[in-house]
Amino acid sequence: MEKNKLIIFAKQPKLGKVKTRLASTIGDEKTLKIYFELLEVTKNVTSVIDAEKIVYWDELRDGHPNEFEFGYQNRIQTTGELGFKMENAFQNEFNLSARKIVIIGTDCPYLTKDIFEVAYSELDHVDFVVGPALDGGYYLLGMKEFSPFIFHSIPWSTKDVLSLTIESIRKNNKTFALLKELSDIDDINDLEQWKTEI
Numbered sequence: 001m002e003k004n005k006l007i008i009f010a011k012q013p014k015l016g017k018v019k020t021r022l023a024s025t026i027g028d029e030k031t032l033k034i035y036f037e038l039l040e041v042t043k044n045v046t047s048v049i050d051a052e053k054i055v056y057w058d059e060l061r062d063g064h065p066n067e068f069e070f071g072y073q074n075r076i077q078t079t080g081e082l083g084f085k086m087e088n089a090f091q092n093e094f095n096l097s098a099r100k101i102v103i104i105g106t107d108c109p110y111l112t113k114d115i116f117e118v119a120y121s122e123l124d125h126v127d128f129v130v131g132p133a134l135d136g137g138y139y140l141l142g143m144k145e146f147s148p149f150i151f152h153s154i155p156w157s158t159k160d161v162l163s164l165t166i167e168s169i170r171k172n173n174k175t176f177a178l179l180k181e182l183s184d185i186d187d188i189n190d191l192e193q194w195k196t197e198i
Contacts, residue, residue, distance in 0.1 A: 008054070010058070084151065
């Protein structure tokens with residue numbers, strides 16, 4: 001039976017390899033600690049989601065437990081730019097049978113169970129669901145059939161990701177719904193805002 005799926009894109013928590021924009025301000029060691037916190041927050045909120053959960057890592061570790069264990073499948077991202085990696089992950093999961101697929105990263109600590117429920121629910125009525133990030137990107141993307149065009153000709157990690165994604169959806173005569181706007185943790189200002197709120 002086809003079911004809903006949740007793809008989580010994550011990097012292995014390695015010193016000097018995560019959140020480089022943040023690390024340029026607070027240093028690698030503090031940044032790694034923050035990244036572990038973000039992984040934990042992501043695990044806590046997604047553990048209660050009624051969907052098959054697959055973590056796509058930048059690499060898999062031999063002989064060490066991954067941060068997501070029980071209730072999660074672990075796969076490895078393909079090589080290439082971000083859009084190609086996401087396209088490949090969606091294609092894999094639709095090929096393995098899925099009704100609706102949503103993808104997130106590990107950068108948004110404001111995700112809630114309600115946001116995921118709304119995302120899957122919206123896909124009953126539209127082709128895509130998008131969670132806008134304050135920096136002009138998106139923290140969540142969902143679709144109900146494999147649509148690779150959504151990942152093409154997008155300048156990743158820029159303020160134009162969201163607007164060009166929506167433009168692409170419209171050009172292809174597809175429908176979409178927007179979720180509430182949230183912040184990612186990319187730099188020291190984002191971090192300070194998050195810490196103030198918690």
